Amino acid sequence: MKIAVIGAGAMGSLFGAYLAGGGHQVALVDVWREHVEMINKQGLRIEEKSGEKIVSLTAEKDTRNLGAQDLVIIFVKSYNTADAVNTARNLFTESTVILTLQNGLGNAEIIADTVRNATVLAGTTAHGATVLGPGYIRHAGVGETIIGIYKGAGDRRVHDIADTFTNCGIKTRVVDDIASQLWGKLLINIGINPLTALLNVTNGRLVEYDATCALMQMLVSEGEAVARAGGINIPYADVLEKVKQVAVATGTNRSSMLQDLDKGGRTEIDFINGAVVREGAKLGISTPYNEMVTQLIKAVEAIREFN
Ligand code: NAD
Numbered sequence: 001m002k003i004a005v006i007g008a009g010a011m012g013s014l015f016g017a018y019l020a021g022g023g024h025q026v027a028l029v030d031v032w033r034e035h036v037e038m039i040n041k042q043g044l045r046i047e048e049k050s051g052e053k054i055v056s057l058t059a060e061k062d063t064r065n066l067g068a069q070d071l072v073i074i075f076v077k078s079y080n081t082a083d084a085v086n087t088a089r090n091l092f093t094e095s096t097v098i099l100t101l102q103n104g105l106g107n108a109e110i111i112a113d114t115v116r117n118a119t120v121l122a123g124t125t126a127h128g129a130t131v132l133g134p135g136y137i138r139h140a141g142v143g144e145t146i147i148g149i150y151k152g153a154g155d156r157r158v159h160d161i162a163d164t165f166t167n168c169g170i171k172t173r174v175v176d177d178i179a180s181q182l183w184g185k186l187l188i189n190i191g192i193n194p195l196t197a198l199l200n201v202t203n204g205r206l207v208e209y210d211a212t213c214a215l216m217q218m219l220v221s222e223g224e225a226v227a228r229a230g231g232i233n234i235p236y237a238d239v240l241e242k243v244k245q246v247a248v249a250t251g252t253n254r255s256s257m258l259q260d261l262d263k264g265g266r267t268e269i270d271f272i273n274g275a276v277v278r279e280g281a282k283l284g285i286s287t288p289y290n291e292m293v294t295q296l297i298k299a300v301e302a303i304r305e306f307n
Contacts, residue, residue, distance in 0.1 A: 007076030022168030038135025104271025119152030148178030204251025
């Protein structure tokens, strides 16, 4: 299969490496020049739990040298999705499948709006990765990847892609109701990410205090109300309990939002708590707590940028 990965940071280069290892023709595309040059020069260096390995891969700074692809995987941060997909238009034909495994809500919509005739798949992955330097990543966590059709007639192809991923070492399952899956992950992220980022604590600390539990409950119950009003089939019987379980299970992790603020970078807040606010507004559900944390995170981003 001819596969391009747009946004070859931690997750994009990880998935690209596994797919290339399975014999597919993979091109990584990333605007980070040093990273691209290092990958082309020495391969991608991956720190796995079992030790280090180097995977030989092709990387490009843009899509100019690439032709039509069978599969394009979008792995930029959500706030770059529109730009990245727009500038990669030469990769898409009517038979190209586009897959997003990004966090948050709204990426599949942006892709489907930008590439009108495309088959768009969306999903979640429990793999985790971090960039350690140009051409160098850590494979921090292993878990299941779940995909489903967001738009288009991709019934056979979604299964082909899941089989391809699984054969390459990325265990993948297809679900019919991908919205349920995306909202399930979103409800966890809205309860954990902004609070860990604002309070500068690891995930597990959130369940240790009454005040942090109360804050989680405020954010999550608004998200749950919006999901229910939108007819989403929430995959947990007790959403707050599930969020707390995940916080405990990932107790020592620093959430991606906390890591983004640590680096002085931008967060995906608009696609996480901000998405709950947007969806709530469409459905006439008020979401003041999610609005508040969205603005607090944006305030931290703005203050850091101008300091
Ligand atoms: P990352 O910052 O490591 O990688 C994103 C890459 O996109 C960067 O290398 C950046 O240079 C590149 N980029 C930016 N604009 C671009 C453009 N226009 N064209 C091409 N490349 C561009 O981010 P990440 O941690 O790999 O996360 C990617 C997505 O996956 C996010 O939505 C994140 O929430 C999600 N996710 C991450 C993890 C994880 O463990 N890191 C796990 C699950 C999901």
